[in-house]
Amino acid sequence: MPEVHPLLIVAAVVAVGVALVKIGAWKGGVDEHKSTVVRFMERVEDKLDKIFDRVRTAQPLDTGSPLRLNELGEKISGTLDAAAWARREAGDLRPRVATKSPYDIQQFCFQYVSDEFKPDKEFDAAIKDCAFRHGASVGGVLDVLAIELRDILLGDQDPPE
Secondary structure, X not given: OOOOOHHXXXXXXXXXXXXXXXXXXXXXXXXXHHHHHXXXXXXXXXXXXXXHHHHHHOXXXXXXXOOEEOHHHHHHHHHHOHHHHHHHXXXXXXXXXXXXXXXXXXXXXXXXHHHHOOOOHXXXXXXXXXXXXHOOOXXXXXXXXXXXXXXXXXXXXXXXX
């Protein structure tokens, strides 16, 4: 076996030592960056959870079948006396839904409330105030009106045989 010069051994040890230090520094930087990213993602997740909680609680309808008012929807309905409003509106609308299916009546009510219904200034202000006070959108309040109207109009139909 050939003899290895002592300076070559020292150079190899120094090179390995420098490489180990550089690898350690690189790994430390990666670990620090990783922990920064993890903390950032945790903050983003917390904020998204709050946003989604707010969106979920600001919806006045349950998504079951058929659609129905949840607790917020019931509060909005009570604030506006939406059932009384629906009874008043239903009088003129009954002929338009007389032959419709329950689904079509529901669709008609949403369309009517969003496209045809024009509240007077007082009721428009009440709708906006209600949305503000309950943390809902005006569209959400109109959805409550549509469901109340649907329920009145469906109550007029003969029960299925």
